[in-house]
Amino acid sequence: MSLRQLTIIGTGLIGGSFGLALKKRGFAGTIVGCDRGAILEHAQSIGAIDVARVNPVEAILGSQVVLLATPVGSIIEMIRNLGPAITDDVLLTDVGSTKLEIVAQARHIFGADYDHRFLPGHPIAGKEHSGIEFADPDLFQGALWYFTPDINREPTTLAREFAGLVGCVGAHIAAIDPAEHDRLCAWTSHLPQMLSTALAASLVEEFGPDARLLENGGRALTEMTRIAGSPYSMWRDIALTNQENLSDALLKVEQRLAHIRENLKTRELESEFDQAHKLRNT
Amino acid sequence: MSLRQLTIIGTGLIGGSFGLALKKRGFAGTIVGCDRGAILEHAQSIGAIDVARVNPVEAILGSQVVLLATPVGSIIEMIRNLGPAITDDVLLTDVGSTKLEIVAQARHIFGADYDHRFLPGHPIAGKEHSGIEFADPDLFQGALWYFTPDINREPTTLAREFAGLVGCVGAHIAAIDPAEHDRLCAWTSHLPQMLSTALAASLVEEFGPDARLLENGGRALTEMTRIAGSPYSMWRDIALTNQENLSDALLKVEQRLAHIRENLKTRELESEFDQAHKLRNT
Numbered sequence: 001m002s003l004r005q006l007t008i009i010g011t012g013l014i015g016g017s018f019g020l021a022l023k024k025r026g027f028a029g030t031i032v033g034c035d036r037g038a039i040l041e042h043a044q045s046i047g048a049i050d051v052a053r054v055n056p057v058e059a060i061l062g063s064q065v066v067l068l069a070t071p072v073g074s075i076i077e078m079i080r081n082l083g084p085a086i087t088d089d090v091l092l093t094d095v096g097s098t099k100l101e102i103v104a105q106a107r108h109i110f111g112a113d114y115d116h117r118f119l120p121g122h123p124i125a126g127k128e129h130s131g132i133e134f135a136d137p138d139l140f141q142g143a144l145w146y147f148t149p150d151i152n153r154e155p156t157t158l159a160r161e162f163a164g165l166v167g168c169v170g171a172h173i174a175a176i177d178p179a180e181h182d183r184l185c186a187w188t189s190h191l192p193q194m195l196s197t198a199l200a201a202s203l204v205e206e207f208g209p210d211a212r213l214l215e216n217g218g219r220a221l222t223e224m225t226r227i228a229g230s231p232y233s234m235w236r237d238i239a240l241t242n243q244e245n246l247s248d249a250l251l252k253v254e255q256r257l258a259h260i261r262e263n264l265k266t267r268e269l270e271s272e273f274d275q276a277h278k279l280r281n282t
Numbered sequence: 283m284s285l286r287q288l289t290i291i292g293t294g295l296i297g298g299s300f301g302l303a304l305k306k307r308g309f310a311g312t313i314v315g316c317d318r319g320a321i322l323e324h325a326q327s328i329g330a331i332d333v334a335r336v337n338p339v340e341a342i343l344g345s346q347v348v349l350l351a352t353p354v355g356s357i358i359e360m361i362r363n364l365g366p367a368i369t370d371d372v373l374l375t376d377v378g379s380t381k382l383e384i385v386a387q388a389r390h391i392f393g394a395d396y397d398h399r400f401l402p403g404h405p406i407a408g409k410e411h412s413g414i415e416f417a418d419p420d421l422f423q424g425a426l427w428y429f430t431p432d433i434n435r436e437p438t439t440l441a442r443e444f445a446g447l448v449g450c451v452g453a454h455i456a457a458i459d460p461a462e463h464d465r466l467c468a469w470t471s472h473l474p475q476m477l478s479t480a481l482a483a484s485l486v487e488e489f490g491p492d493a494r495l496l497e498n499g500g501r502a503l504t505e506m507t508r509i510a511g512s513p514y515s516m517w518r519d520i521a522l523t524n525q526e527n528l529s530d531a532l533l534k535v536e537q538r539l540a541h542i543r544e545n546l547k548t549r550e551l552e553s554e555f556d557q558a559h560k561l562r563n564t
Binding site: 124125126143144184185187188189191192193194195196197198199200201202203204205206207209210213214215216217218220221223224225226227228229230231232235236239240243246247249250251252253254256257258260261264265269270272273274275276277278279280 | 406407408425426466467469470471473474475476477478479480481482483484485486487488489491492495496497498499500502503505506507508509510511512513514517518521522525528529531532533534535536538539540542543546547551552554555556557558559560561562
């Protein structure tokens with residue numbers, strides 16, 4: 001493997017976990033981390049990174065792969081500001097939760113070179129809490145890690161090597177079109193988040209923040225409201241960059257809830273349960 | 283303890299688990315089960331009951347306590363049909379998920395004797411699958427078990443003894459007014475169920491039943507759709523007997539989702555996340 005140095009920009013939950021995961025699986029190269037000082041100190045103290053650099057331009061020096069692991073808005077900004085400083089023998093990749101706007105920015109910055117210089121990625125992994133404090137070397141074990149490359153081009157050697165690392169930390173790789181990715185994630189990730197947030201916010205409004213609600217609802221309520229703890233900073237960017245798909249999904253669920261509400265006493269409720277029971281994991 | 287014989291009518295997930303739990307904690311009395319033949323055979327084979335009776339009138343003979351552990355509609359019917367056959371030294375209790383209509387029926391049948399003959403109960407325990415196959419002796423460990431008695435009366439000796447058994451299987455007992463119970467459960471249990479059902483049904487409509495959706499959504503989607511597998515037979519009765527509270531909760535969440543949808547690009551989304559973050563478990 002020729003990958004001797006990797007830079008992770010954003011050493012929070014995802015970036016920090018990726019560093020820890022690589023170290024745990026024996027990655028022999030150097031991992032440079034880039035973030036705010038206190039976060040880098042924490043990341044270095046737990047062994048997620050070898051070298052700490054606050055300045056991104058310094059952080060990318062000498063690395064063959066640069067992984068952008070910040071919220072989507074900051075990834076887009078980073079591609080614009082950092083892209084021109086990255087030499088064309090370096091692979092830039094990311095972990096952004098939406099892909100269309102990121103891909104558009106990378107195409108704009110890298111032009112004809114786009115598909116051998118940028119590999120858009122998205123690991124389906126996370127927690128309801130963000131930050132390096134929650135980093136976990138096994139976060140990607142068994143998780144899906146999407147790539148949305150230009151399918152008409154052969155992947156570069158570096159892209160293959162990076163995909164090898166992703167497999168090495170336990171993730172399953174899948175390729176998907178960026179537009180289809182954003183629609184799928186609107187339904188399977190962004191919609192569930194908004195449902196959980198709406199449920200938790202409604203409960204607080206109805207009963208006040210000090211009500212002992214979670215024990216009243218048992219395991220089901222705890223599960224349904226777990227991701228309501230997710231940080232706005234991440235979801236703001238997702239909502240901004242996937243608004244159309246998410247609006248569509250939300251509207252359809254609102255209509256379905258209204259249908260359920262209007263049919264609490266009819267057999268229509270049964271057909272809703274029958275339809276829901278068809279959801280399978282195979 | 284004078285409780286020598288207990289009848290469980292409905293030996294499915296809840297009734298069967300209660301029998302198993304009592305046996306595991308060394309209950310020395312006889313447990314009579316009443317259900318359909320095949321279910322009783324299963325319940326007896328795993329040791330959840332000692333004696334099997336298909337006929338409820340035979341099943342209650344000689345028992346000091348009769349526990350109704352069927353869906354709410356059947357509990358109401360059972361109180362009407364079986365109530366007059368139960369002698370006044372026997373305690374009738376139930377595990378119904380809504381309490382107002384059950385209490386109204388018991389008051390109607392038992393009249394002035396109501397509060398020493400009937401103890402309305404509701405364990406906050408369950409699974410997404412029903413049936414004796416899923417019975418679990420530890421189902422009630424750490425769970426809340428609500429009673430909604432007439433607070434102006436002293437509990438009878440039998441009611442105290444039954445509450446002792448409930449504590450013995452690991453549940454925490456709490457008393458609550460039946461109307462407040464139904465409103466609270468509409469929000470903390472019935473609303474989350476309908477959200478999960480609506481999410482799962484929408485996903486099936488959008489992507490078809492064979493899409494590998496759950497792995498795309500990771501842990502969050504799995505949790506958000508787990509209870510979508512719950513049986514309609516149980517939820518039909520809950521929806522019928524708690525329609526007003528549930529309608530109110532559904533309407534408020536629909537409005538909140540619409541507000542979120544209309545504000546995906548504004549700071550209003552932040553205040554929804556802030557409000558949701560206030561939900562606490564203390």
